[in-house]
Amino acid sequence: MKHGPRIAIVGAGLGGTTATILLQRAGYDVATYEQAPALARVGAGINMDPPVIRIMRRLGLESRLKALGRVSQRRLSREWDTGEITFDVPVARYPELYDGYHFSIHRGDLQDALSAAVAPGALQLGKRLTGLDDNGRTVTLEFADGSRAEADLVIGADGVNSRVREILLGPEAPTYTGKAAYRAIFPTARLGGRLPADHEKWFGPNGYFLTYYLSQARDVFYFIAIAWEDWGASDFAPMPADRDRLRAAFAGFHPEVQQVIDAGPAELSRWAILERAPLPLWSRGRIVLLGDACHPMAPHMGQGAGMAFEDAVMLVRCIEARAGQDPTEAFRLYAAQRFERTARVQRESSLNLWLRYPMDPSWVLSYDPFTIPLVTPPPDALSGAA
Numbered sequence: 001m002k003h004g005p006r007i008a009i010v011g012a013g014l015g016g017t018t019a020t021i022l023l024q025r026a027g028y029d030v031a032t033y034e035q036a037p038a039l040a041r042v043g044a045g046i047n048m049d050p051p052v053i054r055i056m057r058r059l060g061l062e063s064r065l066k067a068l069g070r071v072s073q074r075r076l077s078r079e080w081d082t083g084e085i086t087f088d089v090p091v092a093r094y095p096e097l098y099d100g101y102h103f104s105i106h107r108g109d110l111q112d113a114l115s116a117a118v119a120p121g122a123l124q125l126g127k128r129l130t131g132l133d134d135n136g137r138t139v140t141l142e143f144a145d146g147s148r149a150e151a152d153l154v155i156g157a158d159g160v161n162s163r164v165r166e167i168l169l170g171p172e173a174p175t176y177t178g179k180a181a182y183r184a185i186f187p188t189a190r191l192g193g194r195l196p197a198d199h200e201k202w203f204g205p206n207g208y209f210l211t212y213y214l215s216q217a218r219d220v221f222y223f224i225a226i227a228w229e230d231w232g233a234s235d236f237a238p239m240p241a242d243r244d245r246l247r248a249a250f251a252g253f254h255p256e257v258q259q260v261i262d263a264g265p266a267e268l269s270r271w272a273i274l275e276r277a278p279l280p281l282w283s284r285g286r287i288v289l290l291g292d293a294c295h296p297m298a299p300h301m302g303q304g305a306g307m308a309f310e311d312a313v314m315l316v317r318c319i320e321a322r323a324g325q326d327p328t329e330a331f332r333l334y335a336a337q338r339f340e341r342t343a344r345v346q347r348e349s350s351l352n353l354w355l356r357y358p359m360d361p362s363w364v365l366s367y368d369p370f371t372i373p374l375v376t377p378p379p380d381a382l383s384g385a386a
Helices: 014-025 050-059 062-068 091-098 107-116 163-169 243-249 255-263 304-321 327-351
Strands: 003-010 028-034 045-048 075-079 085-089 103-106 123-125 129-134 139-143 148-151 153-156 175-187 199-204 207-213 220-228 239-242 267-275 287-289
Touching: 003 014, 003 139, 003 148, 014 028, 014 050, 014 107, 014 304, 028 148, 045 050, 045 107, 045 304, 050 062, 050 091, 050 304, 062 103, 062 107, 103 107, 103 220, 129 163, 139 153, 153 163, 163 287, 175 243, 207 255, 220 243, 220 255, 239 243, 243 255, 243 267, 287 327, 304 327
Parallel strands: 003 028, 003 153, 028 123, 075 199, 153 287
Antiparallel strands: 045 103, 075 085, 129 139, 139 148, 175 220, 175 267, 199 207, 207 220, 239 267
């Protein structure tokens, strides 16, 4: 039986879909609005660490995902030119250390698994948000197609270009980090019989080159190459690129990197890496943000999606913990749990030193948003403030 406030979620990406599933299972009336007209298989590779694996386990999706993606047996950090291994990350020990594993999969396969776990009727497509009106009792959502909806709480999970965030804070363009990402997926057979380690990151002076598999059989290969360079366009929409431009950006990298570039497709996609400074305002009134909508970050740690998953779990947990109270109390509690962690990950990601050399990663990998004790926010904290 449904109970409690009616909840609207704007954005059906990884974080928004996870929040939808958890809220439905907790018995809430949830409607999720996605601007895309269809759930297309978009995106590229994604790698996940034990905290996300444990969340997938709770959602009942671990077995399905494990059959599709690749559990890493070896993860290497390497010098860009000599190939020297600077850290052989002990991923084979992750199950005993962190009750999970390092894992890679096509983002589309992950999104498909999550979307299939949403109860019928909750997801509405082709709903581009244009306005929100919070009257203190309910929130009215307005969409580009002229339709409206009403909810008691609204969760903005609509990504780095969040319309919900813009409504709360005013227009604010994300910052281009000075880094562009080249991405490609292709059959591993094109590498001519060479099988790189499950996950290899080549650290260079002005960029890095990351490779991993997207299938358990290791027959689908993925790379993302981050180059420190001018974007060269008036907007930050993804654009096509070619192999010659990629070669120029990674000239001097090790021959094994050059082999991957040569094996990849001639046409590539190029993406701007965007971020925002950590802000204390995560909510206002009956509206709250999660994931990239409030803390977009550079991908250099591979933790952006993980933070969105953790946000979703913790937000639902805080809504449950403050059931029957003013929603601002739940949002204050949520921000108190998440602000410092996500801000730290943002800072570490920008440095691009994560696992380059031997270090203790337990502060990231041991975290469990389902079980970590809740920290009570200070009484003078604003709603959504750290």
